[in-house]
Amino acid sequence: MSTGLAARSCLTANDWICGEYLRTRSQELTEATVEHVWITAASVLIGLAVAFPLALLVRARPAFAAPVLGLTTLLYTIPSLAMFSLLLPVFGLSAALVVTGLVLYSLTILVRNILAGLDAVPAEAREAARGMGYGPGRLLWEVELPLALPALMAGVRIATVSTVALTTVGALIGRGGLGNLIDDGVQTTFKAQVLTASVLCVLLAAAADLLLLGAQRLLTPWTRIPKAGRAA
Template sequence: MAAGQNCLVTNDWICGEYLRSRSQELTDATVQHIWITAVSVVIGLLVAFPLALLARRSRRFAGPVLGLTTVLYTVPSLAMFSLLLPLFGLSAALVVTGLVLYSLTILVRNILAGLEAVPQEAKEAAEGMGYGPARLLWEVELPLAVPALMAGVRIATVSTIALTTVGSIIGRGGLGNLIGDALPSFFKAQVLTASVLCVLLAVVADLLLLGVQRLLTPWTRIRAAHADADTVAKAV
């Protein structure tokens, strides 16, 4: 135990005693980080979808929608939070709103790209079978757009996990709170542990979303299997 406690005294980067004594603090920060990220991405997706549909509807709307989301993405995080502060105060809603606005440029562009990549033949075939616009969108276009859409969700999720740490300036940054608290005294074990947990969250989230994408697009696995079979057949 003395050796473990000594690593806190000597301010080592890797310290088992820190993990044992601050386990609840680390758990609470991680849960807050996951909650803020998940809520931000879900709301961002709900906002981005109608915006993408609007941009696809007419070039007259595409320019303003894509331009606005791009401009929002370039606003520095501190400036963004300052602009939103009068509306939301020092609350989690302030951080979530800022993260939603940052996610829009990624999500809108990927949803739009996925919808525009749907083969014209598939749409014409569905229309020939009597599909109306709404049914065509939900049963034909969206399923075929899933790979591009999920790519956008994965990128938005990973970037949101990183950006959530900025919320530490108002005490709503999840693991960023631990990093911010440790910087004045440069508490190495806390900085490293919180940073590693952020990276692990990003990796795990990306792998989970990749798994969801594979479940939603079984035809891609079938196509890959056929391609592998053709390759083997040619080699033989």
């Protein structure tokens, strides 16, 4: 294969698809992908850590339902670029700014899905656990949470996929993971860089979605019982 001459010219010719770009900039691409992954992961994990108590609060005190759900929906309406800009005076040009913005966005979906999951827990299961002497903490942790997992994981998947896409907007302050490469590529009209980074973003979202789907199947083995029965 004549990689040498043909490949070098794809960089100078500014082709959309360029193997030489992948080879020469692999380190840059890896660094951007790593930043993208950790920003996304941190945002979703912190989002879950915030959404969970909020959902429990709403469930324990229905009076909080309207304000909590209203506020998270309101936050979701604010354009990402505006959200990041409004956080600028608080966080400065740091990754914490991007993560905070993404956490605020994830809350809408996460709070709603956690609530939907907990609501779907059959009353009989709850009663049975109480009858067996489960306290509220153990009831939540060992009965309600596992039964709420499918809805909760559906929310986590949606939130994660959206967060992977939204992270690119962090390029506004140079903290957008692969978004930085897209931004840089537009400024310098570098086609291979923009296309590669964009494709990597979509692949990352798809990979995260599949990973979470796999995790969900491992965590909820009982949802597969009917299928296994049919196969046998």
